[in-house]
Amino acid sequence: xxxxxxxxxxxxxxxxxxxxxxxxxxxxxxxxxxxxxxxxxxxxxxxxxxxxxxxxxxxxxxxxxxxxxxxxxxxxxxxxxxxxxxxxxxxxxxxxxxxxxxxxxxxxxxxxxxxxxxxxxxxxxxxxxxxxxxxxxxxxxxxxxxxxxxxxxxxxxxxxxxxxxxxxxxxxxxxxxxxxxxxxxxxxxxxxxxxxxxxxxxxxxxxxxxxxxxxxxxxxxxxxxxxxxxxxxxxxxxxxxxxxxxxxxxxxxxxxxxxxxxxxxxxxxxxxxxxx
Amino acid sequence: xxxxxxxxxxxxxxxxxxxxxxxxxxxxxxxxxxxxxxxxxxxxxxxxxxxxxxxxxxxxxxxxxxxxxxxxxxxxxxxxxxxxxxxxxxxxxxxxxxxxxxxxxxxxxxxxxxxxxxxxxxxxxxxxxxxxxxxxxxxxxxxxxxxxxxxxxxxxxxxxxxxxxxxxxxxxxxxxxxxxxxxxxxxxxxxxxxxxxxxxxxxxxxxxxxxxxxxxxxxxxxxxxxxxxxxxxxxxxxxxxxxxxxxxxxxxxxxxxxxxxxxxxxxxxxxxxxxxxxxxxxxxxxxxxxxxxxxxxxx
Amino acid sequence: xxxxxxxxxxxxxxxxxxxxxxxxxxxxxxxxxxxxxxxxxxxxxxxxxxxxxxxxxxxxxxxxxxxxxxxxxxxxxxxxxxxxxxxxxxxxxxxxxxxxxxxxxxxxxxxxxxxxxxxxxxxxxxxxxxxxxxxxxxxxxxxxxxxxxxxxxxxxxxxxxxxxxxxxxxxxxxxxxxxxxxxxxxxxxxxxxxxxxxxxxxxxxxxxxxxxxxxxxxxxxxxxxxxxxxxxxxxxxxxxxxxxxxxxxxxxxxxxxxxxxxxxxxxxxxxxxxxxxxxxxxxxxxxxxxxxxxxxxxxxxxxxxxxxxxxxxxxxxxxxxxxxxxxxxxxxxxxxxxxxx
Numbered sequence: 001x002x003x004x005x006x007x008x009x010x011x012x013x014x015x016x017x018x019x020x021x022x023x024x025x026x027x028x029x030x031x032x033x034x035x036x037x038x039x040x041x042x043x044x045x046x047x048x049x050x051x052x053x054x055x056x057x058x059x060x061x062x063x064x065x066x067x068x069x070x071x072x073x074x075x076x077x078x079x080x081x082x083x084x085x086x087x088x089x090x091x092x093x094x095x096x097x098x099x100x101x102x103x104x105x106x107x108x109x110x111x112x113x114x115x116x117x118x119x120x121x122x123x124x125x126x127x128x129x130x131x132x133x134x135x136x137x138x139x140x141x142x143x144x145x146x147x148x149x150x151x152x153x154x155x156x157x158x159x160x161x162x163x164x165x166x167x168x169x170x171x172x173x174x175x176x177x178x179x180x181x182x183x184x185x186x187x188x189x190x191x192x193x194x195x196x197x198x199x200x201x202x203x204x205x206x207x208x209x210x211x212x213x214x215x216x217x218x219x220x221x222x223x224x225x226x227x228x229x230x231x232x233x234x235x236x237x238x239x240x241x242x243x244x245x246x247x248x249x250x251x252x253x254x255x256x257x258x259x260x261x262x263x264x265x266x267x268x269x270x271x272x273x274x275x276x
Numbered sequence: 277x278x279x280x281x282x283x284x285x286x287x288x289x290x291x292x293x294x295x296x297x298x299x300x301x302x303x304x305x306x307x308x309x310x311x312x313x314x315x316x317x318x319x320x321x322x323x324x325x326x327x328x329x330x331x332x333x334x335x336x337x338x339x340x341x342x343x344x345x346x347x348x349x350x351x352x353x354x355x356x357x358x359x360x361x362x363x364x365x366x367x368x369x370x371x372x373x374x375x376x377x378x379x380x381x382x383x384x385x386x387x388x389x390x391x392x393x394x395x396x397x398x399x400x401x402x403x404x405x406x407x408x409x410x411x412x413x414x415x416x417x418x419x420x421x422x423x424x425x426x427x428x429x430x431x432x433x434x435x436x437x438x439x440x441x442x443x444x445x446x447x448x449x450x451x452x453x454x455x456x457x458x459x460x461x462x463x464x465x466x467x468x469x470x471x472x473x474x475x476x477x478x479x480x481x482x483x484x485x486x487x488x489x490x491x492x493x494x495x496x497x498x499x500x501x502x503x504x505x506x507x508x509x510x511x512x513x514x515x516x517x518x519x520x521x522x523x524x525x526x527x528x529x530x531x532x533x534x535x536x537x538x539x540x541x542x543x544x545x546x547x548x549x550x551x552x553x554x555x556x557x558x559x560x561x562x563x564x565x566x567x568x569x570x571x572x573x574x575x
Numbered sequence: 576x577x578x579x580x581x582x583x584x585x586x587x588x589x590x591x592x593x594x595x596x597x598x599x600x601x602x603x604x605x606x607x608x609x610x611x612x613x614x615x616x617x618x619x620x621x622x623x624x625x626x627x628x629x630x631x632x633x634x635x636x637x638x639x640x641x642x643x644x645x646x647x648x649x650x651x652x653x654x655x656x657x658x659x660x661x662x663x664x665x666x667x668x669x670x671x672x673x674x675x676x677x678x679x680x681x682x683x684x685x686x687x688x689x690x691x692x693x694x695x696x697x698x699x700x701x702x703x704x705x706x707x708x709x710x711x712x713x714x715x716x717x718x719x720x721x722x723x724x725x726x727x728x729x730x731x732x733x734x735x736x737x738x739x740x741x742x743x744x745x746x747x748x749x750x751x752x753x754x755x756x757x758x759x760x761x762x763x764x765x766x767x768x769x770x771x772x773x774x775x776x777x778x779x780x781x782x783x784x785x786x787x788x789x790x791x792x793x794x795x796x797x798x799x800x801x802x803x804x805x806x807x808x809x810x811x812x813x814x815x816x817x818x819x820x821x822x823x824x825x826x827x828x829x830x831x832x833x834x835x836x837x838x839x840x841x842x843x844x845x846x847x848x849x850x851x852x853x854x855x856x857x858x859x860x861x862x863x864x865x866x867x868x869x870x871x872x873x874x875x876x877x878x879x880x881x882x883x884x885x886x887x888x889x890x891x892x893x894x895x896x897x898x899x900x901x902x903x904x905x906x907x908x909x910x911x912x913x914x915x916x
């Protein structure tokens with residue numbers, strides 16, 4: 001994309017690219033617009049695009065009638081809790097793998113990756129039964145642990161690829177300069193790894209927020225996050241498009257914004273460093 | 277100073293054992309997470325175990341497997357799983373390559389269009405499925421139906437007439453950004469020099485794409501196919517909130533079938549057997565993916 | 576003080592022997608250069624001294640005290656790395672102050688030392704910048720600054736100039752030599768570049784496959800290489816090494832003569848040859864001459880301009896008193912051995 005192209009061609013490309021972009025984005029845009037319509041306008045034929053009376057009433061209804069904040073709070077608890085737990089376990093592991101590799105490091109990394117490929121249904125039943133037995137069903141703690149475990153391989157991998165980029169010589173220099181292991185990690189490694197850790201956190205929050213197999217199967221109401229809240233709209237009564245739209249926007253908006261900011265790191269995290 | 281000496285004796289051997297200790301928690305929890313439930317699933321799959329009579333669970337050997345594997349619903353679900361995976365792969369890889377090529381061009385607002393294109397990836401599966409089911413694909417009020425009517429065609433009742441295709445479309449919409457983003461990243465790492473050298477050698481745009489660009493992207497395409505396959509084998513929420521596997525079993529995939537066996541019918545034995553079958557299917561793909569990624573790892 | 580004695584130091588990785596038993600004495604205030612081709616173990620040896628790697632066997636004694644099992648920071652040595660290894664998130668000032676801060680020195684003393692180091696190394700103007708905003712040469716100075724503030728017993732340099740461009744390298748070479756003369760602290764310097772070794776060292780240690788091939792002053796290595804490896808490695812352009820009949824004339828398996836010790840003539844001489852390539856630098860002329868006495872072109876250096884070109888016939892005569900003789904094991908034979916032919 002570096003060279004000069006003729007203006008005519010550039011305008012042509014611009015039109016095509018924007019058309020494709022808007023078609024792909026359309027369902028989200030339409031949901032956004034519908035969330036500000038009345039229920040009648042939402043199903044009017046032919047549909048109205050922007051020429052309607054903008055209203056916030058759907059958002060108010062969602063908030064007052066359906067205890068939206070309860071689910072929102074659960075989503076936040078689950079994604080932040082599982083991410084925090086993941087970092088505590090993964091940072092030391094990734095540090096060890098990146099800076100003190102052994103012959104088996106590669107095998108361990110690949111094995112961790114392979115656990116990510118275990119289909120959830122293969123372990124759903126025992127986990128479900130154990131959750132019943134230990135009273136973890138529909139509890140935040142239980143889900144935090146499950147989300148932590150399913151995303152741990154990705155966190156370790158992402159951190160590992162970021163740590164690998166920190167030159168070992170810098171850590172050796174710190175050692176020569178008399179830094180203890182703790183200071184080596186807190187004063188030299190950690191500040192240098194901040195961008196990598198931040199990206200890892202972002203990606204993991206996105207993945208946990210949108211996870212919809214375990215959250216649907218292991219919760220009913222108490223610990224149910226937004227994925228389950230939205231699923232409850234699947235068999236609705238009466239006119240509900242506008243409210244569904246408002247609820248959907250509330251559920252996806254935070255993560256959409258986070259995601260837009262972390263798109264570069266996303267590629268790396270989701271491909272386990274195979275594509276940078 | 278004595279404590280100091282023993283603590284730091286053999287500085288690097290010390291670092292090594294410390295490293296092992298730091299790795300241990302991650303390895304141990306994942307090991308437990310993998311082995312314990314899987315072993316239990318394997319065990320349950322040999323029992324006649326239902327939630328209605330959980331106190332009598334006689335050993336039945338491979339009966340659950342023969343029941344599960346000969347159930348016509350299983351064969352339908354297997355076929356549906358394949359259609360779902362292959363259909364979504366075809367759309368996302370094909371579309372992903374085209375859109376990546378488009379976004380690699382120079383045009384006005386390239387960054388905004390990029391944001392528009394990747395947005396669906398951040399939409400949670402339940403939202404994506406419900407928005408498509410109601411607001412796009414509803415035969416009366418859905419945007420697609422109204423568009424078809426506007427050009428004089430009959431609207432389609434997507435969820436009952438073509439349930440599996442509907443799910444393929446919804447899932448493809450969610451994964452198209454992933455494929456595009458990764459292929460675009462690969463595309464942008466292709467050096468201008470190579471393309472210019474090919475141009476100097478007299479290659480036309482199409483030959484450059486075929487002989488230079490596509491081979492350069494081949495690794496990224498493989499990664500996209502393998503990783504998406506892993507996730508696509510486990511599609512669940514999209515089915516649950518749209519067709520619930522129906523009508524009949526027309527849109528049931530293996531994951532949905534197994535979850536249904538357990539949660540709706542309470543047949544733990546059969547569901548476990550199904551779970552093991554799903555694990556075996558996923559492993560076939562996983563072996564290729566792990567090998568591919570392992571090759572690129574310089575640990 | 577800064578005496579480093581290596582006694583039977585040995586390093587293996589699994590079955591691979593990187594350094595077989597090696598003895599070496601580095602005296603206080605010496606500038607010692609480890610030189611050798613890549614993979615000869617010179618960097619490993621430096622890292623063993625630094626304590627960044629464990630020795631497999633043997634002893635490292637620093638100033639009379641056994642330091643074999645001491646962690647790096649306790650050895651009182653400072654190191655300058657090839658990549659400079661500056662802390663990217665710290666300013667120049669904080670980089671230089673880091674080892675002092677780790678040592679728990681009080682702030683006023685840290686500031687005093689950092690300011691002094693910055694002044695000596697001309698870093699005053701960059702003191703609040705981050706390493707990313709500095710040029711290669713400036714980064715190198717910061718790395719040196721970080722090493723000198725600690726007032727270490729010895730400095731260790733691991734190929735410190737290899738990331739700099741040619742012009743800067745010459746400048747930094749001089750600066751490091753000046754620094755050594757000023758501080759009079761022991762310096763151990765690793766390089767693959769024999770020019771760096773020759774220009775900076777008090778003592779050169781030539782390494783090959785973990786073995787010391789020769790230890791000596793630059794001139795000793797130049798005038799009396801102990802074997803063909805050292806002979807070929809030290810000196811630029813490389814010494815011509817001839818076997819066969821020519822060597823036999825000197826009762827040797829191999830005879831060597833440096834390009835600058837060959838007399839050139841267009842009319843007569845010992846070896847007749849044809850110029851293949853001629854390089855005219857003005858100050859010197861280098862000729863690559865094909866001659867029946869050797870299957871590879873011989874390199875000859877003439878001072879000033881020598882007006883011959885590719886295809887011209889020239890005659891070469893080695894200076895009898897500058898000929899090196901080696902036996903069939905490649906070891907130097909003492910004495911000059913008259914030609915018998």
